[in-house]
Amino acid sequence: MNHDTICALATANGVGAIGIIRVSGEKSFEIVNKVFEGKNLEKVKSHTVHYGFIVDGKEEEREKTRDEDANNKEIIDEVMVSVFHAPKTFTTENSVEISFHGSPHIGAKILEVLIKNGARMAKAGEFTMRAFMNGRIDLSQAESIADLIASENEASRKVALNQLKGGISQEISVLRGDLLNFTSLIELELDFAEEDVEFADRKALVGLIKRIQAKLKSLIDSFQYGNAIKNGTAVAIIGKPNAGKSTLLNTLLKEERAIVSNIAGTTRDTIEEILHIKGHAFRLIDTAGLRDTEDEIEAIGVQKAREKVSQAEILVYLAAANSEDFSEDIRMVQSLVREDLELIICLTKIDEVVPTAFDTIENQFRDALHTPFDFIKISAIENRNIQELKNELSSYVENLKAQEGGVVITNQRHYEALQKSLYSVTQVEEAVSQNITTELLAYELRNALEHLGEISGEFTNDEVLGNIFSKFCIGK
Numbered sequence: 001m002n003h004d005t006i007c008a009l010a011t012a013n014g015v016g017a018i019g020i021i022r023v024s025g026e027k028s029f030e031i032v033n034k035v036f037e038g039k040n041l042e043k044v045k046s047h048t049v050h051y052g053f054i055v056d057g058k059e060e061e062r063e064k065t066r067d068e069d070a071n072n073k074e075i076i077d078e079v080m081v082s083v084f085h086a087p088k089t090f091t092t093e094n095s096v097e098i099s100f101h102g103s104p105h106i107g108a109k110i111l112e113v114l115i116k117n118g119a120r121m122a123k124a125g126e127f128t129m130r131a132f133m134n135g136r137i138d139l140s141q142a143e144s145i146a147d148l149i150a151s152e153n154e155a156s157r158k159v160a161l162n163q164l165k166g167g168i169s170q171e172i173s174v175l176r177g178d179l180l181n182f183t184s185l186i187e188l189e190l191d192f193a194e195e196d197v198e199f200a201d202r203k204a205l206v207g208l209i210k211r212i213q214a215k216l217k218s219l220i221d222s223f224q225y226g227n228a229i230k231n232g233t234a235v236a237i238i239g240k241p242n243a244g245k246s247t248l249l250n251t252l253l254k255e256e257r258a259i260v261s262n263i264a265g266t267t268r269d270t271i272e273e274i275l276h277i278k279g280h281a282f283r284l285i286d287t288a289g290l291r292d293t294e295d296e297i298e299a300i301g302v303q304k305a306r307e308k309v310s311q312a313e314i315l316v317y318l319a320a321a322n323s324e325d326f327s328e329d330i331r332m333v334q335s336l337v338r339e340d341l342e343l344i345i346c347l348t349k350i351d352e353v354v355p356t357a358f359d360t361i362e363n364q365f366r367d368a369l370h371t372p373f374d375f376i377k378i379s380a381i382e383n384r385n386i387q388e389l390k391n392e393l394s395s396y397v398e399n400l401k402a403q404e405g406g407v408v409i410t411n412q413r414h415y416e417a418l419q420k421s422l423y424s425v426t427q428v429e430e431a432v433s434q435n436i437t438t439e440l441l442a443y444e445l446r447n448a449l450e451h452l453g454e455i456s457g458e459f460t461n462d463e464v465l466g467n468i469f470s471k472f473c474i475g476k
């Protein structure tokens, strides 16, 4: 149990009709009462709202200290104060919310008097961390609160809300429960080691392992869709100089102007542009040079293209329909394809050639490339088949969605924990098949349980926790 009483601004730091300061901890009522003129907050019922004033130095406090300047009491703001008694609160601790007139200056002054009277500033994510520490929510739920706050579209809001309701934790804890039962049996065998008994049916254990593996795999697979929802799908547009890359980019972005934004890549030094198609976000990788027509002379090296494509889930390769020879394009595509890369070959400038040429060109690509791809014929200048290209992009995400079966993983930490779990569960499977000693089997089982427990936070160390909660903003 944490005995400090913490306070922080819960609303965005800026001007608004109302700002809210949140206070949580054992002494919340006592501290706020010292600066509140209105009802005695230590006597009011839980979940009630009270009108009054926040003041710097209440009269009775000053009478106690026989302060000569007792009349210089300063009213900071007219407020509404909500009182919540433990344990039915967000943090499970006594909590108060002060709604004030939304000026950052007033907010800062109220925090100042709260701190003067015994509260301390909350650290980033500390309210949510307390909710977790006090057992009100598990770790994946805490993380989904961060996701919910950060959600920018409908799909990611729904996924985060589903997790907040305990989606992943439930699925995982059912699996973990089954595995735990087996582990107990195996450990019981250890207690009876001399008698050479087998309480845990190895065949049933393998059956369970297979079920767990299938479940873990489907959760791991859902990450691709989860990632597409949360971070958008990365698309690389590649082609020889003059293939029509910048013209296509401009055409794609022109229609979407209202929602197009430039974001500086945070983890790498590339510029990405975001394209929204049917509610899904597509990140166009490294378009820095593309929009700048000055750059069109610069030949794109295979190495540079590879780097771009390595970050992408979809490659849109552009080849100009009026080219004499496609062998260079084909070689380029051959050197870029990978198994997990969706390939779209776009024949550009189709307004410049007769339609009878299209099939011959497509066949050249089909004959040379032994990998499936979509072939789309476009004219960016005449805006022909641009919608078809967009449909193709959005159907990529739709297909991912069709593959996932309910709970969607969006969180990198969960993804990694699931992968580690899958690995350790597979180790258990091997241990059984190799008839390994019961001690080692028990060890592998405990290992797998631990990894599964990492997701809901049943097994975590302080470093992991600190890392998770530091990503929250203060006041959350």
Ligand code: GDP
Pocket (backbone or CB within 6 Å): 239, 240, 241, 242, 243, 244, 245, 246, 247, 248, 290, 293, 296, 348, 349, 350, 351, 352, 378, 379, 380, 381, 382
């Ligand atoms: P990039 O070097 O791949 O970015 O190619 P650009 O987009 O700069 O295009 C090269 C040239 O092809 C420019 O003169 C464009 O106007 C022209 N171009 C691009 N797309 C089309 C198209 O769909 N039809 C026609 N006729 N010309 C195009």
